[in-house]
Amino acid sequence: MSVAPILKISGLQAKVAEEELGILKGVDLEIRPGEIHAIMGPNASGKSTLAKVLAGHPGYEPTAGEVTFGGQDLFELEPDERSQAGLFLAFQYPVEIPGVSIANFLRTAVQAHMSEGQELDIFEFADMLTERMQLLEMDVAFAERHVNDGFSGGEKKRNEILQMAVLKPKLAVMDETDSGLDIDALKIVANGVNKLIEEDPEMSILLITHYQRLLNYIEPDYVHVMVGGRIVRSGGPEVALALEEEGYRTYESFEHSTNGSSPSASA
Amino acid sequence: MPQDTTITELNLDEYKYDFVTKGEPVFRAKKGLSEEVVRQISQHKEEPEWMLEFRLKALETYESKPMPKWGGDLSDLERVLDEIYFYVRPQDRMQHSWEDVPDEIKDTFEKLGIPEAERKILAGVGAQYESEMVYHSLRKEWEDKGVIFDSIEDGLKNHPDLFREHFATVIPAGDNKFSAMNSAVWSGGSFVYIPKGVKLDTPLQAYFRVNQERMGQFERTLIIVDEGANAHYIEGCTAPVYSTESFHSGVIEIVVKKNARFRYTTIQNWSNNMYNLVTQRAMVAEGGHMEWLDGNLGSKLTMKYPSCFLMGEGAHGEILSIAYAGDGQHQDTGGKVVHVAPHTTSSIVSKSISKGKGRATYRGLCKVYKGAHHARSNVECDALLINDTSRTDTYPYIEIDENDANVGHEASVSKIGEEQLFYLTSRGIAEDEAMAMIVRGFIEPIAKELPLEYAVELNRLIELEMEGSVG
Numbered sequence: 001m002s003v004a005p006i007l008k009i010s011g012l013q014a015k016v017a018e019e020e021l022g023i024l025k026g027v028d029l030e031i032r033p034g035e036i037h038a039i040m041g042p043n044a045s046g047k048s049t050l051a052k053v054l055a056g057h058p059g060y061e062p063t064a065g066e067v068t069f070g071g072q073d074l075f076e077l078e079p080d081e082r083s084q085a086g087l088f089l090a091f092q093y094p095v096e097i098p099g100v101s102i103a104n105f106l107r108t109a110v111q112a113h114m115s116e117g118q119e120l121d122i123f124e125f126a127d128m129l130t131e132r133m134q135l136l137e138m139d140v141a142f143a144e145r146h147v148n149d150g151f152s153g154g155e156k157k158r159n160e161i162l163q164m165a166v167l168k169p170k171l172a173v174m175d176e177t178d179s180g181l182d183i184d185a186l187k188i189v190a191n192g193v194n195k196l197i198e199e200d201p202e203m204s205i206l207l208i209t210h211y212q213r214l215l216n217y218i219e220p221d222y223v224h225v226m227v228g229g230r231i232v233r234s235g236g237p238e239v240a241l242a243l244e245e246e247g248y249r250t251y252e253s254f255e256h257s258t259n260g261s262s263p264s265a266s267a
Numbered sequence: 268m269p270q271d272t273t274i275t276e277l278n279l280d281e282y283k284y285d286f287v288t289k290g291e292p293v294f295r296a297k298k299g300l301s302e303e304v305v306r307q308i309s310q311h312k313e314e315p316e317w318m319l320e321f322r323l324k325a326l327e328t329y330e331s332k333p334m335p336k337w338g339g340d341l342s343d344l345e346r347v348l349d350e351i352y353f354y355v356r357p358q359d360r361m362q363h364s365w366e367d368v369p370d371e372i373k374d375t376f377e378k379l380g381i382p383e384a385e386r387k388i389l390a391g392v393g394a395q396y397e398s399e400m401v402y403h404s405l406r407k408e409w410e411d412k413g414v415i416f417d418s419i420e421d422g423l424k425n426h427p428d429l430f431r432e433h434f435a436t437v438i439p440a441g442d443n444k445f446s447a448m449n450s451a452v453w454s455g456g457s458f459v460y461i462p463k464g465v466k467l468d469t470p471l472q473a474y475f476r477v478n479q480e481r482m483g484q485f486e487r488t489l490i491i492v493d494e495g496a497n498a499h500y501i502e503g504c505t506a507p508v509y510s511t512e513s514f515h516s517g518v519i520e521i522v523v524k525k526n527a528r529f530r531y532t533t534i535q536n537w538s539n540n541m542y543n544l545v546t547q548r549a550m551v552a553e554g555g556h557m558e559w560l561d562g563n564l565g566s567k568l569t570m571k572y573p574s575c576f577l578m579g580e581g582a583h584g585e586i587l588s589i590a591y592a593g594d595g596q597h598q599d600t601g602g603k604v605v606h607v608a609p610h611t612t613s614s615i616v617s618k619s620i621s622k623g624k625g626r627a628t629y630r631g632l633c634k635v636y637k638g639a640h641h642a643r644s645n646v647e648c649d650a651l652l653i654n655d656t657s658r659t660d661t662y663p664y665i666e667i668d669e670n671d672a673n674v675g676h677e678a679s680v681s682k683i684g685e686e687q688l689f690y691l692t693s694r695g696i697a698e699d700e701a702m703a704m705i706v707r708g709f710i711e712p713i714a715k716e717l718p719l720e721y722a723v724e725l726n727r728l729i730e731l732e733m734e735g736s737v738g
Binding site: 055056057058078082083088089100112163167 | 684685686687689690691692693694695696697698700701704705707708709710711712
């Protein structure tokens with residue numbers, strides 16, 4: 001018997017809030033503890049929308065289907081509760097919070113993850129943060145900088161990985177973590193993620209990416225191709241390699257076939 | 268619940284009659300402002316003749332000046348002024364008991380973690396501060412250095428020449444309608460003198476002076492920082508001041524002499540029924556350095572523009588201000604810098620936050636007189652809006668009569684963004700806390716200039732204000 005999935009998505013449809021336009025048109029996906037999945041797809045295929053819907057972005061609205069996280073109905077939870085339950089979204093475009101230091105931000109987040117009545121010991125936190133930064137080979141002075149304020153693209157993405165290292169999620173959804181990074185920065189970020197995977201083999205990862213190159217550094221167990229709001233192909237790493245050869249052109253027919261037809265899921 | 272209701276429900280007049288120390292006659296001047304009231308004040312304070320004349324002349328000036336038509340809405344003020352007592356002796360004022368202080372205020376003290384003794388003082392029901400000992404040792408140190416730190420009344424009594432030489436020289440009675448009013452009826456406040464070359468490491472805190480009248484309705488403060496001296500004065504605190512009055516009009520005059528440095532920090536948090544109209548100004552001589560650090564929370568309407576008049580070559584003035592306009596409040600604040608001499612420099616950094624239907628106005632003046640060549644001034648004002656109903660306006664007045672001057676102005680308005688909130692909440696932080704975090708970050712450049720305990724209190728207070736602000 002296989003282990004229960006940490007994330008189970010069935011027939012998920014979603015749209016932009018306050019608009020009619022549907023973006024996800026029936027997505028099915030199961031991720032078990034310790035598995036690394038990659039979703040690849042062309043621009044506007046809905047892959048980033050999936051990441052945002054999972055994390056509870058107020059700009060998107062699920063309209064059909066179910067998502068369970070650790071057996072719990074994900075849509076019953078507010079974004080902060082999803083994080084507390086062990087879901088983490090590494091942002092494609094991390095947001096600037098001027099005047100708030102990374103250390104302060106993370107301390108508040110770690111405190112929020114503790115059960116009610118428990119008080120975070122600030123010295124223990126400082127030690128933990130230092131240890132996490134050392135693991136990721138980051139300068140501890142980085143934690144005194146204001147969250148993403150004036151950061152380079154690479155620094156922003158490293159900051160996402162630091163947050164992930166501190167919060168130790170059960171499932172990390174990484175939304176185009178490779179975008180805007182040169183090859184050196186990409187290696188540093190991937191290296192950090194691999195260390196966290198090594199540290200916690202039970203942690204699951206959902207990589208969302210346009211390009212194959214990230215998958216050279218973080219090796220997925222499963223690769224899914226998303227086109228037109230649906231997963232149109234699933235398989236092992238060979239799927240990504242085939243995509244690199246053929247491009248998304250092969251899948252365009254899928255997109256056309258979904259246009260205008262009923263959006264019912266039939267993967 | 269609006270604070271106004273609870274305060275009216277208290278029926279404070281009754282307490283003023285009922286809880287007076289035995290054997291002491293109650294003295295209150297009549298309601299409203301008149302020559303008789305002014306004479307009574309002066310007589311009660313046993314003032315010299317010149318001060319009585321000064322007060323009476325100021326009263327005339329007050330009466331001749333029209334109500335300002337700019338700034339906040341003062342249309343209801345005349346009615347308020349007819350109803351208030353322009354003079355109540357401090358010992359007669361502090362007679363209501365702790366039990367009568369509204370729960371809302373007590374609750375805020377509790378949440379802020381204000382010590383018990385301090386709470387009573389803030390609520391106007393206590394007269395003793397438990398760390399008298401701390402104060403005494405500091406006072407000894409100050410006395411040894413020749414520093415004078417007294418109530419304004421004692422300043423006039425004990426140092427008549429020094430007092431008279433500087434009093435009303437920075438802010439003449441006729442400067443504006445409310446400085447004229449204050450000049451007529453002033454009562455309470457501080458008199459400070461820092462002798463030549465004296466440098467104080469510990470800030471002078473008005474707080475330590477609680478035995479005397481601390482913060483009157485018409486407080487008057489006069490501070491003289493002599494040549495080469497260096498000091499920091501702190502007035503007020505972030506805890507809400509529970510006041511039975513609905514009108515506060517202070518005048519703060521500061522004389523910064525040659526090469527002296529001075530910082531005046533004030534954080535005030537008035538109850539929501541208060542009109543707070545304050546004139547505060549520093550006159551800065553050659554090579555002098557003046558900093559205002561001004562925080563305004565609460566009140567119904569605050570109109571307050573700390574000013575630096577840069578009179579001598581190379582003088583420098585700085586104004587850092589934070590205004591927080593909660594629902595139904597109007598903070599009309601900013602700063603004025605006036606460059607009179609060459610090579611004078613100034614900077615104004617103003618941050619405001621408006622929540623609910625709160626309104627924050629930045630009103631600033633930068634004036635460069637002819638001859639103030641090489642003057643440099645920079646103004647930066649940033650406004651943060653919490654809700655769609657919040658409002659902010661910016662009125663930067665710039666008047667430059669000198670060709671060789673460099674004046675810059677930057678303004679920004681931001682709204683707490685959905686993306687910022689989502690980012691923080693996606694890390695497990697609750698929405699209220701996320702909101703407070705963004706606001707704390709916004710005021711950080713100013714909060715970091717505050718003494719630690721004030722910064723901590725200010726942050727806690729903003730957290731409290733943010734509770735329930737998420738719609």
